[in-house]
Amino acid sequence: TRSTRPQRLLKAVQKHATRGDPQSVISAIDHFCRHSEWAMNIGDEKGSILDSVVSEVNPEKVLELGTYCGYSTVRIARLLPPGARLITLEFNADYAAIARQVIIWAGLEDKVQLVEGASEDWIPRMKEHFGIETFDFVFLDHWKDRYLPDTKLMEDCGLLRKGTVLLADNVICPGVPDYLAYVRNSLSYKSCYFKSHLEYTKAEDGLEKSVFLG
Ligand SMILES: CCNc1ncnc2c1ncn2[C@@H]1O[C@H](/C=C/CNC(=O)c2cc(-c3ccc(F)cc3)cc(O)c2O)[C@@H](O)[C@H]1O
Numbered sequence: 001t002r003s004t005r006p007q008r009l010l011k012a013v014q015k016h017a018t019r020g021d022p023q024s025v026i027s028a029i030d031h032f033c034r035h036s037e038w039a040m041n042i043g044d045e046k047g048s049i050l051d052s053v054v055s056e057v058n059p060e061k062v063l064e065l066g067t068y069c070g071y072s073t074v075r076i077a078r079l080l081p082p083g084a085r086l087i088t089l090e091f092n093a094d095y096a097a098i099a100r101q102v103i104i105w106a107g108l109e110d111k112v113q114l115v116e117g118a119s120e121d122w123i124p125r126m127k128e129h130f131g132i133e134t135f136d137f138v139f140l141d142h143w144k145d146r147y148l149p150d151t152k153l154m155e156d157c158g159l160l161r162k163g164t165v166l167l168a169d170n171v172i173c174p175g176v177p178d179y180l181a182y183v184r185n186s187l188s189y190k191s192c193y194f195k196s197h198l199e200y201t202k203a204e205d206g207l208e209k210s211v212f213l214g
């Protein structure tokens with residue numbers, strides 16, 4: 001049977017990227033998506049904004065919602081200081097399998113814990129299962145109608161502390177109107193918009209950075 005797009009993306013990484021070199025993995029995926037097949041990775045333009053926010057926060061504990069093929073997982077993990085940890089949640093077994101291989105090819109498996117499961121099931125278990133008190137940085141890039149309920153769930157589970165940074169992809173395209181209204185109007189967040197473009201296209205998209213005020 002015909003291979004899937006994530007399988008072809010992984011093949012491109014294993015063919016063109018140097019094992020243990022995260023930047024070459026990032027470049028191989030961006031080349032594949034720009035010249036072969038579009039895929040919903042954050043991409044190089046928004047990815048540079050993600051890099052700058054991660055570098056500014058310099059987080060010890062990171063949560064990513066929606067691993068997909070692991071592109072943003074690699075972008076974030078490559079910037080983390082020694083001892084820092086990234087937990088990424090992915091409930092599609094096929095995508096999780098591809099992402100695991102991409103993360104291993106980048107040589108970042110020691111910094112990343114990929115959990116195969118749904119955010120709503122695992123957010124409430126972060127403390128007892130992973131010994132996580134609070135997260136320093138959260139990247140939201142899963143189903144767009146889940147950004148808001150999962151943010152409220154993280155608040156209710158006490159996983160956000162004064163200063164935790166939430167960074168949300170696709171706030172324009174496909175768009176997350178309910179989430180945007182919440183973080184921009186809530187007195188518990190200081191929010192700002194980074195205008196950019198939808199990955200590998202000229203369409204407008206952007207990232208919303210929201211700092212939890214406690
Ligand atoms: C049920 C909620 N909980 C979840 N828990 C764990 N993993 C989850 C969850 N939801 C979704 N996922 C996973 O996250 C990923 C989903 C991402 C959804 N992203 C998009 O739809 C998206 C879509 C576009 C896009 C933009 C313009 C288009 F014309 C077409 C597509 C661009 C993007 O950057 C996107 O992120 C998948 O790997 C999915 O299996």
Ligand SMILES: [Mg+2]
Pocket residue numbers: 040041042141169170
């Ligand atoms: Mg996205």
